[in-house]
Amino acid sequence: MLGRMEGPYDVMVVGGGPAGLAAAIGARDAGARRVLVIDREAEAGGILLQCIHSGFGLHYFKQELTGPEYAERFVTEAIDHEIDIVPNSYVSGIGLDSDGTKRVRILSDHYGLRTMTCRSVVLAMGCRERTRGAIRIPGTRPSGVLTAGLAQKFTNMMGYLPGKKVAILGSGDIGLIMARRLVLEGCEVVGVFELMPYSNGLTRNVVQCLDDFGIPLHLSTTVTEIMGADRLSGIKVAPVGSGFVPDMSKERRIDCDTLLLSIGLIPENEMSQSLGIQLDVTTRGPIVSSTLETSLPGVFACGNVLHVHDLVDFVTGEALRAGRHAGEYALGIRRAQDNIKLVPGDNVRYCLPHSLSTGHEHQIFMRCKEPMKPCEIIIGNIMRKKLSFVVPAEMIMFKIKPDALDRFQGDTLRIDIRPLQK
């Protein structure tokens, strides 16, 4: 029910975006009776509420929905599942009792500072955007330099434009989507500048957000200076060569009053770290078992806090499973410790979960380091999957069935992506 907070709970979910909502539903489906979702915004739905474009739900609902539509379906389903959703609240700490009970300290404008107990927790805090400081662009510090997500919030939720003449650094989907969005609101988008020699976003977005509007995409280019005393007045850009070093002899000035940064997402794991949860340096999210349980017993993770996703449909699938396992945990059902380590091999940047259990089905998520086509995913000596292409921007997902894993003799399963031999 919206707004009710009455413990004790079986499962508590930190974050009410698509991951948190699906995790809560998964927990209820597993039989947990009392499930609480905490979210810091005034309403649940997470970042989807500001993603007003379509492209969500193609896999899960077999329909193409906008972000708010996708979110509303899950909020409705969560309320129908009698899940308590408390917005305008924030988890400020989690403590552990000796019997495994979690004590979650919650700050809420409605309830004040309260401690609620539960048997298991699902972390679904999502991620934040990389900022200017992270890439240390030299120059002045005017207003008008902001992340694409903040510009999206200004535009779609507050109803204000971030500026009038806009440059975008980073060709990830958020930047591309905002390029189109701002053109439709009457702004001039002077160009998208991308450090890599290829776009980081979906081809569909390059075509429908840039090509359609004649917005140039400058690959292998970076921003070398920010100018303007109070408000941004312009930037300097330069092509990059090997090692991504800018060729300053070709530096040129671009007039603009707004610079959007779309330069990466970072899972929000400050709380996870403060709880002593072990993180994977590549994903920047928790190390998890085959039940998506972190190194802290009874604490699970899913969604962008675990690893940055590109399709919300995959988030939903992952979160339903994490929630189901969190629900089972709360009911006293435990899976035996995983007995197989899963490690990334050639051209695999990472793969999740970090360990597997014989006798169970597993859903594997992974990303490649570099594009490759056609190619083959080689899972130890137990499975091979042919794919016509892989690109870093598209997460790879597949299932390993129990019988496949039972054939495996070792304790470490390695996944490689190799070019397909003709």
Next chain:
Amino acid sequence: MSDKKNFTCIGCPIGCPLQLTHEGLDVLEIEGNQCNRGAKYAQQEFRDPRRFVSTTVAIEGARHRRLPVKVTAPVPKDRVVDAAVEIHRIKVTAPVRIGDVLIRDLLGEKGVDVVATRTMERV
């Protein structure tokens, strides 16, 4: 006299560069596609390229100042900006339910309605 048009296929992330050869409105040949989806895409983009439009409109009486909306069917690609301007001319008053039709036959395009993509209660 044949002409050529170039497209990037958006059917999947490979993004095949497609080249369509045509004489007037007759399509003579499509090259560059690795699957059938590419050929169909090139045909559609040549004959009648359309796009979905989503944007926001002003709303009064709700928690937020903007209500996200979308078109129910794609509009011609060269009318996308006009579509946005036309949609922005309206203001709505809360409460609004997801799916409420706010504009019918946008820009005179039959069957292209503009609907709310979320519910916004009156606050």
Next chain:
Amino acid sequence: MRIAMEGEFYDVAIIGGGVIGCAIARELSRYDLRVLLMEKNAEVGFGTTKTNSGIIHPGHDTPTSTLKGRLVVRGNMLFDRLHTELKFGFERIGAIYWIREKEDWPRLEALKRQGDEKGVPGLELWDAERLQKEEPNLSYDLIGALYAPSGGVINPYEFAFALMECAENNGVELRVDCPVTAIDRGDADDGILHVHTPGGVVDTRFVVNAAGVYADRIAAMVGLDDYTINPRKGEEFMLDKRLHGIVRRLIFPLPTGITKGILIIPTYDGTIMVGPTAHDTPDREDVTTSSAGEKEIFDYVTRLCPSVHQSDVITAFAGLRAVSSTGDFIIGPTRVKGFINVAGIQSPGLTSAPAIGEYVCEILADQGLKLNEKSDFVAEIDGPPRFAKQLPREQEKMVAANSAFGRIVCRCELVTEAEIHDAIDHGARTIDGVKFRCRAGMGRCQGGFCTSRIIKILSERLGIPPEAVTKRGGDSWLITPMTDPVVRTVGEQED
């Protein structure tokens, strides 16, 4: 248009609302005087002060033959009482001055002697073994250090805000967005100076010139040209809080003639700051950061402390030191009656600030200003609520008393809505003003999630439309209204 009533005048007009101007204002507010402080930016402390490293120096490294050498030790001592009265963060974390070469031992020993003679407490010489034990993350090729336990850290802007708040509580008037364009004596020989600003003319008996990087320009307005200010830019890089604890103390090299050197600074808030560089610049508005500056600092610091890396940077900024052509503080009366210079206050200016405040009062008294102590002077201020730093029991009480403490606005720094309002109550008028008073926007996401809410709150509280809210005054607008015209309303309720 005159700022005071016709025929009235101020006793003292302070030009410049940096930490020095604010410290002087607070000292003057002890006395029965009409005092006005004029600051050209949108808020006090928005010039060099907010870019200051925040170090309270032990003071051993400046000789007593200089004015700065004499004021710094007194200033340092005053911080214990000041931070209790004014509730700003302050901690004596200690400082070490390391050396790598055997030949530098005599310099280190000389510094210790100088410090001992000046009364700097607790100075110790450490050998390599002791240094490695105390600061295990520093490079092992360091052979020794001078330890000064009285070194400390503050947030300089917090200090400036607190000083000004106390001064205002005790009757000092503040005008922001108030640059000085001219100063003259007028025709009457009445000992009144006329200070011209765009908002009107200020008539005052005394002018205290605390205009930082522009002090020489202000002095030139009354025909004084016996010194120049030569700005020296310093770039600093702020590193992620996860590096907290990598060093326990302020880490200094031996000073060169020009600069205190590139430091590792554990800030009061738990971040690590590295820098500053020191390069002269003729441009008094040049606060750019550069890749050259970044390289200079990180080449140096990674050699000193190998665990530090550029990837930990969360933000970078630069500030301008007001270096005087005399090489020392220039504090004193001039041949222009009533015009007092407080110029060239570079390092250790922050540390000396409280002592400078006292000293300027002495100078003014000497120049004929009657200092009658107020019986109702209130030395203390309440200080910001700092929800994140309270114990849970106290936090419960705060939320129960004010539900706005239950609404988190800045997730990274755990800043509540009540604290945003508190910042505005105490003078914040801009995004940076809110940020520097309550830390909202200073964390890892650098304002990504909280900025829209802070804009809304500022807009409501200041009664201005959201597009008029600025980052730090002037033309630093953040958002602009949508342009497509709305023509008709749909969805009206049918009765």
